[in-house]
């Protein structure tokens with residue numbers, strides 16, 4: 260048996276690397292890895308994501324060199340994200356090792372046929388394809404500062420008002436119906452951290468848009484609405500009240516909002532591919548999600 264000193268460097272690394280659960284103390288290291296990718300998360304954003312999910316880290320001699328997180332989104336559904344391998348350790352199989360670990364965890368918790376959804380960067384696509392994920396759509400990242408509040412007319416009987424505590428359950432069910440993702444703990448966290456507006460028709464809540472601090476500024480999402488015009492009306496509420504602030508939205512490629520956001524100054528700066536393994540999560544009201552919570556959470 261060769262000693263460590265006799266092994267080539269890659270083999271030494273695999274011998275001393277270990278995988279373990281991510282803890283809140285690891286958030287600072289995850290933040291550094293994310294910053295190196297120019298990802299905008301604040302440490303606080305990452306701590307929130309960990310609080311409502313599970314993380315795994317790959318540690319080599321006390322240094323965190325790989326990460327993943329996943330979130331339960333139903334009895335047999337999960338979302339997955341924050342897959343990062345430090346630049347120095349890429350191309351050596353570590354991405355696959357951390358992904359295999361997280362897929363095993365999800366299978367143990369939700370069963371071997373669980374539906375898993377993620378948003379893949381260019382870097383991640385080859386790895387996810389090899390693991391059986393397939394592309395089902397795209398998410399476009401729009402961001403910038405808007406200085407004009409567009410006026411989007413509503414139908415008689417409709418209005419937009421602040422979201423109150425009593426709207427929580429209805430908004431959760433709108434999000435579930437739109438996305439097929441059922442995540443009470445994520446929604447509870449969002450309600451704690453976000454402000455919301457709801458669209459009503461008479462006494463019925465028909466849409467919602469949440470607004471929260473994230474990264475360099477603010478995020479509008481999720482946005483749920485019966486159609487694109489009403490989604491614009493909801494988004495316009497936030498743009499109008501935050502003139503000149505840095506705002507981000509992650510919208511499905513087929514939402515029909517891209518050109519309108521560009522005109523307002525929220526330009527497209529990125530694209531990721533939505534991928535699934537197993538069945539695709541589908542809600543009972545498809546086509547009503549106009550912005551997602553975040554790229555990692557889906």
Ligand SMILES: CC(C)(COP(=O)(O)OP(=O)(O)OC[C@H]1O[C@@H](n2cnc3c(N)ncnc32)[C@H](O)[C@@H]1OP(=O)(O)O)[C@@H](O)C(=O)NCCC(=O)NCCS
Nearest residue numbers: 342343344349350351352353354355379380382383385386
């Ligand atoms: C995506 C990422 C985690 C991959 O990590 P990695 O450790 O380099 O990946 P691996 O070495 O395990 O490679 C995984 C597989 O993809 C293949 N692969 C990687 N890059 C490839 C490419 N450009 N073209 C074709 N195949 C590729 C590898 O050959 C390997 O396949 P194998 O296991 O059958 O040999 C890493 O590039 C990264 O951290 N990127 C920045 C953050 C990011 O974008 N993460 C994805 C978020 S969705």
